[in-house]
Amino acid sequence: MANRPTYILGISCFYHDAAAALVRDGIIIAAAQEERFSRKKHDFGFPAGAVEFCLRHGGITASDLAVVVFYDKPLLKFERILETYLAYAPRGLRSFLMAMPLWLKEKLWIPSLIREALAYDGPLLFTEHHEAHAASAFFPSPFQRAAILTMDGVGEWATTSYGTGEGNRITLLGELHFPHSPGLLYSAFTYFTGFKVNSAEYKVMGLAPFGEPKHVNTIYEHLIDLKEDGSFKMNMEYFDYCAGLTMTGPGFAELFGGPPRQPESPLTQREMDLACSLQVVTEEIMLRMARHVHRETGEKQLVLAGGVALNCVGNGRILREGPFDDLWIQPAAGDAGGALGAALFAWYSYYDNPRTAPGGKDAQQASFLGPEFSDNEIEEILKKYDAVYRRIDRQEMPAHVAGLIAAEKVIGWFQGRMEFGPRALGARSIIGDARSPAMQSVMNLKIKFRESFRPFAPSVLAEKVSTCFALDHASPYMLLVAPVRHELQIPMTGEQDRLFGIDKLNVARSTIPAVTHVDYSARIQTVEREDHPLYYDTIKAFEERTGCPVIINTSFNVRGEPIVCRPEEAYRCFMRTEMDYLVIGSFVLNKAEQPSLKEEGDWKKEFALD
Numbered sequence: 001m002a003n004r005p006t007y008i009l010g011i012s013c014f015y016h017d018a019a020a021a022l023v024r025d026g027i028i029i030a031a032a033q034e035e036r037f038s039r040k041k042h043d044f045g046f047p048a049g050a051v052e053f054c055l056r057h058g059g060i061t062a063s064d065l066a067v068v069v070f071y072d073k074p075l076l077k078f079e080r081i082l083e084t085y086l087a088y089a090p091r092g093l094r095s096f097l098m099a100m101p102l103w104l105k106e107k108l109w110i111p112s113l114i115r116e117a118l119a120y121d122g123p124l125l126f127t128e129h130h131e132a133h134a135a136s137a138f139f140p141s142p143f144q145r146a147a148i149l150t151m152d153g154v155g156e157w158a159t160t161s162y163g164t165g166e167g168n169r170i171t172l173l174g175e176l177h178f179p180h181s182p183g184l185l186y187s188a189f190t191y192f193t194g195f196k197v198n199s200a201e202y203k204v205m206g207l208a209p210f211g212e213p214k215h216v217n218t219i220y221e222h223l224i225d226l227k228e229d230g231s232f233k234m235n236m237e238y239f240d241y242c243a244g245l246t247m248t249g250p251g252f253a254e255l256f257g258g259p260p261r262q263p264e265s266p267l268t269q270r271e272m273d274l275a276c277s278l279q280v281v282t283e284e285i286m287l288r289m290a291r292h293v294h295r296e297t298g299e300k301q302l303v304l305a306g307g308v309a310l311n312c313v314g315n316g317r318i319l320r321e322g323p324f325d326d327l328w329i330q331p332a333a334g335d336a337g338g339a340l341g342a343a344l345f346a347w348y349s350y351y352d353n354p355r356t357a358p359g360g361k362d363a364q365q366a367s368f369l370g371p372e373f374s375d376n377e378i379e380e381i382l383k384k385y386d387a388v389y390r391r392i393d394r395q396e397m398p399a400h401v402a403g404l405i406a407a408e409k410v411i412g413w414f415q416g417r418m419e420f421g422p423r424a425l426g427a428r429s430i431i432g433d434a435r436s437p438a439m440q441s442v443m444n445l446k447i448k449f450r451e452s453f454r455p456f457a458p459s460v461l462a463e464k465v466s467t468c469f470a471l472d473h474a475s476p477y478m479l480l481v482a483p484v485r486h487e488l489q490i491p492m493t494g495e496q497d498r499l500f501g502i503d504k505l506n507v508a509r510s511t512i513p514a515v516t517h518v519d520y521s522a523r524i525q526t527v528e529r530e531d532h533p534l535y536y537d538t539i540k541a542f543e544e545r546t547g548c549p550v551i552i553n554t555s556f557n558v559r560g561e562p563i564v565c566r567p568e569e570a571y572r573c574f575m576r577t578e579m580d581y582l583v584i585g586s587f588v589l590n591k592a593e594q595p596s597l598k599e600e601g602d603w604k605k606e607f608a609l610d
């Protein structure tokens, strides 16, 4: 009898971004975040929908699993929360009491919860939080050996860890401990500048180029004591996350000229200067850590994970300024990726299976690891809505869609397996013409329902990346920021330079203005044909038509909504917004021809859009 394959299910939940991942004999079969199924952004509850999808996609039931692996150690984390409380007691009693019911009800009972939810009585394993991040960074990477650096808010105790990966082994060599944390430092400023913690850190990064680094010295003098090796201690007099209910305390507000910005109130120069200063400090921490890890390990390649690895401006600098020869970043760098890391950790480290790195290409499969839908399934949904559509041949599709993009149409694009990780990479995307100066505001206001200071990200043909950007490296997961090439830049006049906020962004500053930030940078996705042939061919057809190998790629959702997962969500999002066309499987829908969408309830309320 042939050997039965070994299926391992990884789970992350109960903190942020719940997810599940299925690995068969070391190969990643499926991975998805729970928010895409529950339709609750950053859902951290038990990932029942994601687990169900993973098992279904693998064609198995829970009884076929060799082991289920959870991405952190609940008891260790509980110990950290208890000890933190005791260290600050009696201050912090309120936040402690608020956290306790969930711990007593759910978190301490994770093993029995998992067994019950899955109807599973096989073995359960628990990795440490940073082990799971490290495994998610190293095992899918193209490298046989590499230095590993993981940076995030906090798991059990560790907030940063580094070590090495070789073959099937991960060795962690050092850690930075709570409350000193690069992720929590970033989150504190995210809170103070009026954005949502654990969710909108990327907005602070996007805001940074509008500001001046005025507060860098204040941060070094008062908030953190940064060492040459990148480790640091935070002055907890200014932060309130150990004992209070907010991230920052009154001292923080005194340092930076008044209380935190109220969410949704107008942004001012203060927030921009704070974002800029924080970004400067964060990049310095990342670069110092990278140099330290390089010195300590002697490795030539570096892999990254943890929420801070979503700081693609910092990543871009690590790549450009070294000292590593090469870099790979887990696209699901946040806690969702912990599910994948936990499963891979079990296969390689626990079961001790050999690993030969794929070399060249990584084993993440372009992160297209979520559900996909056949034309039959899609057509059934379209019929349900009486949608008007026409079928277009695969061969004709790229040129057809390229024509629509060139005519400045905004297109909902739903093709193949959904992305694992926070970025849309050409499976659940909204696409448009990067050359169009109007596209930036049209897409923000009419489609995403936000007035954004952030430009969109470009998808570029991989072989053309260095003709448009100062980047000579693959960036398939949109995790590297690099400048738009000088030849494409349009210098600003003095008057334009003095503009503020959105007005400044509305000045075309390159021949691809919709994807160029105010500092001439872009958050780049390189597209290779073998990863997504239809997406690649469409950009190629656009290039043949216009000479431009770049299009806009933004996620297929409106503000506050998780990225669409199923055809039904795609159709509804298309109909609720002013998107012009929907290209879904083999079908093309023109908005002008659609019957109006009958809605139950107020969908804008559902996503907190008024």
Ligand SMILES: [Fe+2]
Binding pocket: 129, 133, 152, 153, 154, 155, 306, 307, 334, 335
């Ligand atoms: Fe984490």
